[in-house]
Amino acid sequence: MTTLVSKDAMRRIATSLARRGYRIVVPPPMKAQLFATRQGHRLGPLLPFTDFVAIHELPDEADGPTFERLHVATMAYAESQTNVPRMLRYRVPNAVTIGVTDSEPSPTLCAAVGRARLRSRMQIGAQESTYLLDLVAETLHGTAMKRTAIGGDAAKAASADPANRVRRMMEQLAGELFA
Numbered sequence: 263m264t265t266l267v268s269k270d271a272m273r274r275i276a277t278s279l280a281r282r283g284y285r286i287v288v289p290p291p292m293k294a295q296l297f298a299t300r301q302g303h304r305l306g307p308l309l310p311f312t313d314f315v316a317i318h319e320l321p322d323e324a325d326g327p328t329f330e331r332l333h334v335a336t337m338a339y340a341e342s343q344t345n346v347p348r349m350l351r352y353r354v355p356n357a358v359t360i361g362v363t364d365s366e367p368s369p370t371l372c373a374a375v376g377r378a379r380l381r382s383r384m385q386i387g388a389q390e391s392t393y394l395l396d397l398v399a400e401t402l403h404g405t406a407m408k409r410t411a412i413g414g415d416a417a418k419a420a421s422a423d424p425a426n427r428v429r430r431m432m433e434q435l436a437g438e439l440f441a
Contacts, residue, residue, distance in 0.1 A: 268319040310353040314340040322365040326374030333359040356389040356424040364397040389424040402436040
């Protein structure tokens, strides 16, 4: 039996994002239960970004294709907020889709959320990541940390990477929710 239901989790997520400097947009500009944005810089005054975070309460029957459609909508909205061609962008949009479920997620849903987001590397001028907060198993699924090779076999997670910054935030958020 789950101790945290989606509605309570959404309220706590909104509070946590607001504490981290995100602006909760009411009503959401796209189909989502909760939408937040934040502008910042990755390295001091350099490398500006804008996070576009769409959070969805997923129905019991949610599957991989359903989640992918939600994420495509988040990416489309993030792209629509800049009219600068990707190769010329200085401020990079970062599309983040988070699903919240209080029922056991399907294997296709977990696979879709955990799939490596290679498009971001191919599409200069845009970033993306996806996450699932499984309230039943009290687990975070999602985009893994991106690692950069450093001399030989050693690898380090790049702190300037928007996906890594959001992954760290999601780990903290999961810790708050599941504590």
